[in-house]
Amino acid sequence: MKGHWTLDDRLERILREVPFEVPAGTAAVTVRLSYDRSQGVIDLGCSSPDGFRGWSGGARDEYTITPGWATPGYLPGEPEAGTWHVWLRLHRIPPQGLDYTLDVTFETTAPPEPVVAEPPHGERPPRRDIPDIDGLRWYAGDFHAHTLHSDGSLSIPELAELAHGRGLDFLAVTDHNTVSHHPWLRKVDRDIMLLPGQEVTTDRGHANVFGDVGWVDFRQPVDSWVDHAERENGIISINHPLGGDCAWLQPVTRRPRVAEIWHSGWWDRRWGAPLSWAGAWRDDLVVIGGSDFHRMGEDGLPGAPTTWVLADATGPTVDGVLDGVRGGRTAVSAGPDAPLLLRLGDELLALDADGLVLVRPDGTRQVVRGERVLLPAIEGPHRLETHENEVIALCA
DSSP states (O other), X not given: OEEEEOHHHHHHOXXXXXXXXXXXXXXXXXXXXXXXXXXXXXXXXXXXXXXXXXXXXXXXXXXXXXXXXXXXXXXXXXXXSEEEEEEEEEEEOOTTOEEEEXXXXXXXXXXXXXXXXXXXXXXXXXXOOOOXXXXXXXXXXXXXXXXXXXXXXXXXXXXXXXXXXXXXXXXXXXXXXXXXXHHHHTTOOSSSEEEEEEEEEETTEEEEEEXXXXXXXXXXXXXXXXXXXXXXXXXXXXXXXTOGXXXXXXXXXXXXXEEXXXXXXXXXXXXXXXXXXXXXXXXXXXXXXXXXXXSTTSSXXXXXXXXXXXXXTTOOOHHHHHHHHHTTOEEEESSXXXXXXXXETTEEEEXXXXXXXXXXXXXXXEEOOSSEEEEEOOSSOEEEEOTTOOEEXXXX
């Protein structure tokens, strides 16, 4: 099938569904999309008569679905006979339009599953000396990272090993508009808890949904994402709300309480706009951070920034970390070993923060003297800054 998309087509309806018929007895479906990538971007996905079957956005031009395996981003399972749809999102269409070719092929015998090598398992850096509080412990993690299941470069074991070597206790894997990675998270044993997530991605903003909640339909209004997360006992977070061409522009009736205020794109933290946005969004906002890791040399490494969550001291679990976030028990630092500010009941613990300035919710400021200091806390968020007003650490 050959065609031509115009800018008018994009403005009329950005997501197009191209139907095709899968015959009975099919063991593998392969879809190939070709177009001039130097001129634009067409995102790619798929649905079957049973519903969602996968999404790879602009990261891939081809996918295969079989009963036992599928291209990362897509759900394996019997290719049921009937009408399927290739999803084409007209992400970037130039004024002159964009030619494309779409090929769909079928096989009666499934090809073998590609073999993915396992990385070696290394040591984790020593944990920081932070006291437990009433059976709870502060865990270091990252709420935003990508793998081969969307537009990342690493497999899930490779990403887990990288995060483990960085000293993280948990990592949310949040591939774009898919949940194909979720079943694999439980199979990875790298001494790090992998939190299932999905980055619900549109042209007008991104949001992460955390928890094993099933696929969230990015084609629907944001209110439906919020309802889905709550109904399935998950958490939804607004991502990088001031993030350039993916800043938050979506209408939403009930503003989510959690937001990724500290993102790897906040490279000059003297810029106070993220904190201003946070204060305007909700009075009771829970702040988290995310590296948005995709590949080495881009974005931040896992844990840059690091989000700390106070959860059950027996070890990080999905439910425990999500409950900690719901309870507002979070803090954010530039990295696992960076200066840190944590709430310990009615006190704050400032680690490796000598010479930094503690900023309290009432606007009062105090210089921190010493590498391990306990300071009185009041109700509300606190932060550490340099003398040039560069944000160094946040604490709920």
